[in-house]
Amino acid sequence: MSIEMTRTLEQAWNARLHSGQLERIHESALRLFYGPGEVHPRDPLASWAIDGYGSSLWITEWEGESAPASVEEIRKASEQVYSREGYRGAVVLRRPRQGIPEMPQLLWGEAPPPSFRVVEHADGHVMSFEIQLLEGRHPGLFLDHAPLRRWLCCSGKLAGRRVLNTFAYTGSLSVASWLGGASEVVTLDLSRPTTQWAERNGRMNGIPVERSRYLFGDFFEEVPRLARRGDTFDVVISDPPSFSRGKKRTFSTQKDLVDLHELLFSVLSPGGVLVTSINSANVPWEKYERDVQQAARKLGRKLKLLGRIEQPESFPSHPVNPKSRYLKGFIFQS
Ligand SMILES: C[S@@+](CC[C@H](N)C(=O)[O-])C[C@H]1O[C@@H](n2cnc3c(N)ncnc32)[C@H](O)[C@@H]1O
Structure with missing residues (x-):
């Protein structure tokens, strides 16, 4: 596993922590890393994104032109960075450049329940949404x-x-x-x-x-x-x-x-x-x-x-x- 990848994911986590976006993270949902916007297009993480839904991660790869990090590298780096923040498992979906992606797969840790609830807070309002990580492509x-x-x-x-x-x-x-x-x-x-x-x-x-x-x-x-x-x-x-x-x-x-x-x-x-x-x-x-x-x-x-x-x-x-x-x-x- 590359130390740079782990460091990039940690930096993204810390940026969200310091800007107050990570409140009540294990009941809500947030993009934790957005490769296309957070690193240079030639970086191996440029085609990857990581979302937290409750205590599970949803990891997406968009097949691109650069030399992307392998699924195995992502597995190791994401497990190291996010398991210590309380995440219990990760599901990965790889999006090919054309056509329909395969169904998502459990990448590490516990499989999330077939469906579960997350909440989104908006100035005193609380919205609840049903999430499914292994049943479909989104x-x-x-x-x-x-x-x-x-x-x-x-x-x-x-x-x-x-x-x-x-x-x-x-x-x-x-x-x-x-x-x-x-x-x-x-x-x-x-x-x-x-x-x-x-x-x-x-x-x-x-x-x-x-x-x-x-x-x-x-x-x-x-x-x-x-x-x-x-x-x-x-x-x-x-x-x-x-x-x-x-x-x-x-x-x-x-x-x-x-x-x-x-x-x-x-x-x-x-x-x-x-x-x-x-x-x-x-x-x-x-x-x-x-x-x-x-x-x-x-x-x-x-x-x-x-x-x-x-x-x-x-x-x-x-x-x-x-x-x-x-x-x-x-x-x-x-
Ligand atoms: C980008 S998603 C919308 C996301 C949604 N606004 C939200 O915030 O959750 C696009 C949706 O459009 C629907 N859709 C695509 N073509 C449509 C059509 N011709 N008529 C009605 N819905 C369509 C798809 O089934 C899909 O659910």
């Missing part, structure tokens, strides 16, 4: 959206509002909207299992059945259907993957942001709030904003910028690796 909670969850919970903009959360995955943004005072939350995703997971997360956080709806379907069919019925919302949230193949069409953030936002505006009440986020290093901020403005103009809507969505402190970006700054978003009133 734990079920995107840690980079913690700042957006905080905004939804704590900005006061959602009080008494009807919310539509599209591309919702396991519904973490629906939970945050509910805790932010929303009067009703409609949650839409293409995948049936994740929609059911979103429903469990909703129930765990006290969203009453009569104030929530979980729609399982394609955005490009369901949103026009809502618009045809005149079903509009005070807050509309959109967080699509960079590429998706639905029943009717494919979608990519590089080509289709204008179409996407036209549909979002078609179900946004006058004066409503649009929360739009993408996960695409290759779409510049300027083009993204231009595309949203173009869609707004087509529908005769004016935009007022309320805020930007960016990566949290635990996902730093590296100056020589533009891909490490992938998360972007805007909050507009329109």
Whole structure:
């Protein structure tokens, strides 16, 4: 095992400790190391990330061009650094450059339970989320959206509002909207299992059945259907993957942001709030904003910028690796 690797992981841990991010770590979730943004692209750890979910680690490798650390090196370094901080085991998922990754494997220590709960604290609010580390290819909670969850919970903009959360995955943004005072939350995703997971997360956080709806379907069919019925919302949230193949069409953030936002505006009440986020290093901020403005103009809507969505402190970006700054978003009133 290389001493440099251990040292890099320790430095990342200490940075989070000193900035106060590691409070209540064994009941919550945090990115503990983000290789693409924390080390030079030629560093062997540049293609690795390590997340803590409760007392288990979730370790990801993105297959890249540089000479990455081997799984065995990661096993030794992560066990040495994190077992003394109270972590009981680690699961690893390797993402190939193309195609679907294999299922995650236990790397060291105790296997986590099939599903367990973590909490996220946001200015006095506590959100609970179900996590699964060995059952699928993602734990079920995107840690980079913690700042957006905080905004939804704590900005006061959602009080008494009807919310539509599209591309919702396991519904973490629906939970945050509910805790932010929303009067009703409609949650839409293409995948049936994740929609059911979103429903469990909703129930765990006290969203009453009569104030929530979980729609399982394609955005490009369901949103026009809502618009045809005149079903509009005070807050509309959109967080699509960079590429998706639905029943009717494919979608990519590089080509289709204008179409996407036209549909979002078609179900946004006058004066409503649009929360739009993408996960695409290759779409510049300027083009993204231009595309949203173009869609707004087509529908005769004016935009007022309320805020930007960016990566949290635990996902730093590296100056020589533009891909490490992938998360972007805007909050507009329109
Ligand atoms: C990046 S994730 C969203 C993460 C989520 N906003 C959160 O914070 O947890 C993208 C989601 O979009 C869903 N999705 C992809 N294509 C879709 C489509 N055409 N219609 C509806 N949902 C889609 C996927 O199933 C996935 O759950």
